[in-house]
Amino acid sequence: MIAIERSLDTPRWQRIALPFASLVLAAVISGIVLLVSGHNPIATYEQIYAASFTSSGALTSTFVYATPLLFTGLAAAVAFRMRIWNIGGEGQLYMGAIGASGIGLLLGSWPTLLLIPAMMAGGVVAGALWALIPGLLRAFLQTNEILVSLMLNYVAGLVMYFLIYDSQSYWRDLTSPTALVFPTGKTLAASATWPGLTIGTFTLPLGFIAGAVLAVLLLVLVRGTRFGFEMRVMGDSTSAATYSGMRTRRIILAVMALSGALAGLAGASQIGDFGHVLDPRGLEQAQYGYTGIVVAALALYNPLAVVVVAILIGALNNAGFALQGPGFPPGLVGTMEGIILFSVLGGEILGRYRIRVGSRVRPPETQAELDAAR
Amino acid sequence: MNVDLIVAVIVSAIAYGTPLVLAGLGELLAERSGVLNLGVEGMMLMGAVTGFFVSQQLGGPGWVVLIIAMIMAAAAGALMALIHAFLSITVRVNQIVSGLALTIFAGMAGLSSYAGQVWGIGGQHGVHQLTRVDLFGLGEIPVIGPILFDQDPFVYLSWGLVALVAWYLYRTRTGLYLRAVGESPRSADAMGINVTRYRYVHTIVGGALAGLGGAYFTLAIAPIWTDGLTAGSGWIAIALVIFAFWRPDLLLLGAYLFGALSSLGFTLQAHGVQMPSEFFSSLPYLMTVVVLAGASTTLARRRIGTPASLGVPYVREEG
Numbered sequence: 059m060i061a062i063e064r065s066l067d068t069p070r071w072q073r074i075a076l077p078f079a080s081l082v083l084a085a086v087i088s089g090i091v092l093l094v095s096g097h098n099p100i101a102t103y104e105q106i107y108a109a110s111f112t113s114s115g116a117l118t119s120t121f122v123y124a125t126p127l128l129f130t131g132l133a134a135a136v137a138f139r140m141r142i143w144n145i146g147g148e149g150q151l152y153m154g155a156i157g158a159s160g161i162g163l164l165l166g167s168w169p170t171l172l173l174i175p176a177m178m179a180g181g182v183v184a185g186a187l188w189a190l191i192p193g194l195l196r197a198f199l200q201t202n203e204i205l206v207s208l209m210l211n212y213v214a215g216l217v218m219y220f221l222i223y224d225s226q227s228y229w230r231d232l233t234s235p236t237a238l239v240f241p242t243g244k245t246l247a248a249s250a251t252w253p254g255l256t257i258g259t260f261t262l263p264l265g266f267i268a269g270a271v272l273a274v275l276l277l278v279l280v281r282g283t284r285f286g287f288e289m290r291v292m293g294d295s296t297s298a299a300t301y302s303g304m305r306t307r308r309i310i311l312a313v314m315a316l317s318g319a320l321a322g323l324a325g326a327s328q329i330g331d332f333g334h335v336l337d338p339r340g341l342e343q344a345q346y347g348y349t350g351i352v353v354a355a356l357a358l359y360n361p362l363a364v365v366v367v368a369i370l371i372g373a374l375n376n377a378g379f380a381l382q383g384p385g386f387p388p389g390l391v392g393t394m395e396g397i398i399l400f401s402v403l404g405g406e407i408l409g410r411y412r413i414r415v416g417s418r419v420r421p422p423e424t425q426a427e428l429d430a431a432r
Numbered sequence: 433m434n435v436d437l438i439v440a441v442i443v444s445a446i447a448y449g450t451p452l453v454l455a456g457l458g459e460l461l462a463e464r465s466g467v468l469n470l471g472v473e474g475m476m477l478m479g480a481v482t483g484f485f486v487s488q489q490l491g492g493p494g495w496v497v498l499i500i501a502m503i504m505a506a507a508a509g510a511l512m513a514l515i516h517a518f519l520s521i522t523v524r525v526n527q528i529v530s531g532l533a534l535t536i537f538a539g540m541a542g543l544s545s546y547a548g549q550v551w552g553i554g555g556q557h558g559v560h561q562l563t564r565v566d567l568f569g570l571g572e573i574p575v576i577g578p579i580l581f582d583q584d585p586f587v588y589l590s591w592g593l594v595a596l597v598a599w600y601l602y603r604t605r606t607g608l609y610l611r612a613v614g615e616s617p618r619s620a621d622a623m624g625i626n627v628t629r630y631r632y633v634h635t636i637v638g639g640a641l642a643g644l645g646g647a648y649f650t651l652a653i654a655p656i657w658t659d660g661l662t663a664g665s666g667w668i669a670i671a672l673v674i675f676a677f678w679r680p681d682l683l684l685l686g687a688y689l690f691g692a693l694s695s696l697g698f699t700l701q702a703h704g705v706q707m708p709s710e711f712f713s714s715l716p717y718l719m720t721v722v723v724l725a726g727a728s729t730t731l732a733r734r735r736i737g738t739p740a741s742l743g744v745p746y747v748r749e750e751g
Contacts, residue, residue, distance in 0.1 A: 095550045138526070143743070145470075145528055195725045204468070204528070204743060205674050205724055209717040212671055220710040348470075348532050355529040378541060388659065389545025396537020400515065403525045403533065 072409055080405035084398040091393065106391070109380040110373035118261045119380065122332060124372025126151070128269035129324030130350025131357065131364040132276060137317040138351070139280070139359040140293040144314060146192060146207030147321040148347025149214030150185040152338075154325025156218060157184025159229060159246065159336045162329060166247035173250055174264070177330050178323060185322015186315040188214060193314025197307040203314075211347070218338040229336050243336035252330035265327030269368075272320070273361040280361070289313065321347060356402055371395065435575060441692055441699060442579050446587060447653070448691030449684075451476070451645040451662070453590040455669035456676070456683050457597050458641030462513070463673060464601065465634040466614045466741040468527045469516050471534025472642050473666025475509040477544035479643025482508035484650035484657045485551045487560045494560045501560075502647055509643020510636045512538050517635040521628060524745040540660030548657050558655020562586060586648050591684070593641070598680040610634060614739030617746040627746050642666065675720045678737040690716055 089099035110120055130147045137144035161180035165173055191210060195201035221227040223241045231237040231244045252264040280286040292299040292309050299306050324346060333340065353371055357363035378391030455472050462469045469475075483505030490497045512534060519530040538544055548554050562584045564571075571582030601607040612620040613630045621627050649661050672690060676682035693712040700707055727736045 095546075143528060191721075195721075199725055201725050202738065202742075205738075206721050209671060209674065209721050209724075212667075212717045213714045216710040216714045220708050224708040224710055349536065352529055352532050352536065355526060387546055387549050389542055389547070389549060392536055392539060392542025393546050396533060396542055399533035399536065400519060403529060404519055404523045407523050407525055 076405050076409040077402055080402040081398065083405070084394070084401040087397050087401065088394045091397075092390075095387070097387065097390075102386075102390070105381060105386065106374070106377040106394075109377040115259065116376070116380065118259070120369065120373040120376045121261075121263055121266050122372075123375040123379075124369045125263050125266040125269065125327055125331060126324045126344070126346040127350055127353050127372055128266060128273070128365060128368040129320050129327060130346050131353035131368050132269065132273060132350075132361055133317045133320035133324070134351040134354035135357060135359040135361055135364050136276060136320065137313055138354055140289055140309075140313050141296075142196070142310060142313050142317075143204045144189060144192065144207050144317045145204055145348070145351060146189060146210050146318070147324075147350050148345065149207070149211035150188045150318040150321035151325040151328070151347045152211075152214040152218050152341060153188040154181035154185040154322025155328050155336055155341060156221065156229070156325070157181050157322065158326035159243065159329045162246040162250035163228065163244055166250060168249065170249045170251075170253070174252055174330065177250065177252075178268070178326050181322040181324075181326025181329075182319040183322070185325065186319040189314045189318020189321070190311065193311050193318075196314070197310040215338070215342055218336065218341065222336060222338050246329065246334045250330060251334060252327070254331070263327070263331040265323070265331040268323070268327075270365050272323075273365050276361040285309075285312070321350070324350070352399055356399065358406065437699070439575055439578055441695065442688070444695060445688045445691030446579070446583065448694065449687030450587050450590050450652075451648040451665050452669050452672055452687040452690060453594065453684055454586070454645030454648065455642040455666060456645075456672045456687060457590075457593055457680060458509075458638035458645070459669055459673045460638075460676070460678055460680065460683060461597065461610075461634040461641070462638035463742055464610055464614045464678060464739055465631045466617060466739050466744065466746070467517070467520060467631050467635045467638075468531065468743045469513065469534070469635060469638060470528060470531030470670065471512065471516055471538065471666075472669050473540075473662060473664065474535040474538030474542065474544070475512045475639050475642035476646030476649075476662045476666045476669075477540065477660065478508040478512050478538045478547075479505035479646030480650045480662060481544045481548050481551075481553070481646075481657055482643070483647030484558060484655070485547070485553050487558060487651060487655075488553055488556060497560050498562055498651060501651060502644060505643045505647035505651075506640035507643070509646065510640040513636045513639020513642070516639070517632050520745065521631045521635070524747070527743050527745070535666075545659040548659065553657045554659075556657070558650070560651070561655045562652040584652050586644075586652050589644075594680045594684045601680065611739075614741055617741050617744075621746070621748060631746075642669070645669065671717060671720070674724075675716050677723075678739065686716065 085103070092099040092102055109116055111117055130151060133147045133150070134144070157180035158177040162173065162177045165176055168176065188210065189207070192201070192203040192206040195206055196203040221229045222243050226232060229243050231242050254261040254263045255267060280289060288299065288304050288309055291302070292304065292306060296306060299309070325341070328341060329336065349371065353367050354364060356371075357367040374391055374395055381391075382388060455476055459469060459472055483501045486504040487497055487501035490500060515537075516530050516534050519525040520527045536542055564582050564584050565588075567581040567588075570580075571577045573581065601611065609620065609625045610630055612623070613625060613627050617627045620630075645665070646662055650657055668690060672683060672686050676686045693715060694709070696709070696712045698709055723736070
C-alpha cells in the first residue's frame with residue numbers, strides 16, 4: 059500500500075530543486091525509451107535542442123508555437139488558481155479567432171495602428187462572452203463549469219466549420235474559383251498583419267510581447283489589488299470568501315470573463331500574428347486551448363512562470379514539426395512531452411507530501427518519541 | 433424518405449457509434465467512480481495501434497488472431513489509464529491536467545505515433561479484418577435484419593457490454609458501492625468501501641474499453657494504421673457520457689444519435705432541405721448544456737446522475 063500524506067515542512071531548496079530533478083528524471087526515462095527503440099538519446103536531444111533554439115530560424119518558430127500557449131496558459135492559470143475549472147479555453151480561442159478575423163476583415167481599410175487594438179478587442183470580447191456562458195451558469199445555477207465549458211468547445215468548433223465550410227458567411231472566401239471547391243477563409247488585408255519585433259534574424263511576435271506584459275499585469279492584479287486578494291481567498295476557500303462578505307458571484311463572473319478574454323486573445327494572435335485567415339482545421343488540430351491548461355499546471359498557475367513554460371513547450375512542439383521526416387521518429391516529441399509532464403506534475407506534488415509505503419505509521423506515544431520524530 | 437434510406441442511416445450510425453459506445457462505457461465507469469479522464473483519445477489511439485500491430489504479427493486462424501489483438505488493445509488502453517489513475521488518485525495531480533497530459537503523451541503526435549513508427553506498421557495493409565456476421569441467418573429479414581443481425585462482432589460486443597454495465601451499476605452490490613464512491617467517497621469510506629481500489633479498478637477497466645474502442649478502427653473499419661486515425665472520437669466519447677447523463681442505456685442511444693445527426697445534414701441536403709450539418713451536430717451539445725443548467729437543484733442533479741465527487745480527489749486525512 060502506497061499512501062501519500064502532506065508533509066508539514068518542505069525545505070525551500072527542495073522546492074526549487076524538485077522541478078529540475080523531475081526534468082532530469084524525464085530525460086533519463088525518455089532516453090531509455092529511445093535506447094530500447096534503437097535511437098541514440100544524446101544525438102536525439104542535440105537534434106531537438108538545435109531545432110528548438112540554435113539552427114537558422116529555429117528560435118523564431120519556437121515563439122510561433124509559444125505565443126498561443128502563453129495566452130491559453132495564462133487563461134487557464136487565472137481560472138484554475140481560483141479553482142474555477144474553465145476547460146473551455148479551446149472554444150474561447152476559436153471564438154476569439156472568429157471575432158478578431160471578423161473585425162480585421164470589416165475594418166481592413168483602417169491604419170494598422172488602430173486596426174491591431176480593434177482586432178485584439180474583437181478577440182477579447184468574443185472569448186469573454188463565450189466564457190461567460192459557463193460563468194453565468196456556474197454563478198447563478200451552480201452548474202458544473204467543467205462540463206458546460208467542455209461542451210461549448212465542440213459547439214465553437216462547429217460554428218467555425220459552419221462559417222468556412224457550410225455557409226456563404228462573411229469570413230469565407232467566395233471570390234476565387236478554387237476557394238469555391240476547397241473552402242477557405244478570406245485572407246486579411248496586409249494592414250491587419252501584426253508587426254513583430256525583429257532583432258537580427260529573430261522575430262518576436264507582437265502577441266508574445268503583449269502576453270508577457272499581461273503576465274506581469276496579472277501578477278500585480280493577483281498579488282497587489284483588493285480584487286486579487288478576494289480571488290486568492292476564494293481560491294483557497296469558497297466558504298471563507300462567502301462568510302467574509304465577498305461577492306463570490308461577481309468574482310466568478312470576473313474570473314471567467316478574464317480567462318475567456320485571454321483565450322480569445324490567443325485566437326486573435328493566431329489571426330493577426332500568424333495565420334491572417336480563419337482556418338478551422340488548423341486551429342482545431344493545434345489544440346492550443348487544452349495544451350494551455352497543462353502549461354498552466356506546469357507553471358503552478360503562476361503567470362510569470364507561464365511565460366517560461368510556454369517557451370519550453372513551444373520549443374518542443376516546434377522541434378517536433380521541424381524534425382518531421384526520415385531520420386527522426388514521429389511522435390517522439392509528444393511522448394517526451396508526456397513523460398516530462400507526468401514527471402514534473404507528479405514530482406511537484408510529491409515534493410509537498412511524504413510517501414509512506416507499508417502499513418500506517420504508529421503515531422508517537424511518548425514525549426521522547428515525539429522529540430525524536432522532530 | 434423511403435425505408436431503405438432510413439435503414440442505411442441507422443446502419444451507418446451504428447458503425448459511427450460503436451467505438452463511441454465502447455470508449456464511452458469506459459469513461460462512464462471511471463466517472464461514476466469520481467475520476468474524470470480526458471485522456472480517452474490517447475487511450476483509443478494506443479488501443480488502435482497495438483491491436484493492429486498484434487494482428488499483423490501473429491499467425492494462426494483469423495478469429496484467434498483478432499481476439500488476441502482485441503485483448504492486447506484493451507491491455508494497452510488499460511496501461512495508459514493506469515498512468516492517469518496513479519497520478520490523479522495516488523499522487524492527486526488535478527484530474528483535468530493529468531488526463532490532458534495523457535492525451536499529449538499517447539495521442540496523435542505522441543506514443544501511438546512513435547509505436548506505429550517503431551513497429552513499422554504504417555502503410556501496411558492488414559491481413560485480418562473483422563467482418564459482419566449474419567446471426568442465425570436472420571440478416572436477410574427486411575429492415576431489422578441488417579440493423580440487428582448483420583453486424584460485426586464489435587457491435588454485438590458493445591450491446592452485450594451496455595447490458596452488462598447497466599446490470600452491474602443498478603443490480604449488483606458492487607455497482608451500488610461504485611455509485612456511492614462517485615457520489616460521496618467519504619460516506620463510502622465510512623461504510624468500509626475501499627475508495628482508492630474502486631477508483632483504480634474502474635479507471636483501468638475504463639481504459640481497457642477505450643483501447644477496445646480504438647481497436648474498432650484498425651480491426652473492423654479499415655485494417656490500416658495512420659497517425660491520429662480516431663480523428664477526435666475520444667473527445668466525442670467524453671461529451672457522450674455527459675450527454676447520456678452517466679447512464680449506459682442512454683449512452684447507446686446517444687452514440688447512434690451522434691452518428692445519425694452527423695450525417696443528417698447531408699442526407700437532408702440531398703433531399704433539398706437546406707440545413708447546415710453543423711446545426712444538427714451541435715444539437716446534442718447544446719441540449720446537454722440546457723439540461724445541465726435546468727437541473728440546478730440538488731434533487732434534479734441527483735436524478736441526472738452527475739457523480740457529485742467527479743474531479744475531486746479523495747483524501748482521508750483532511751477535513
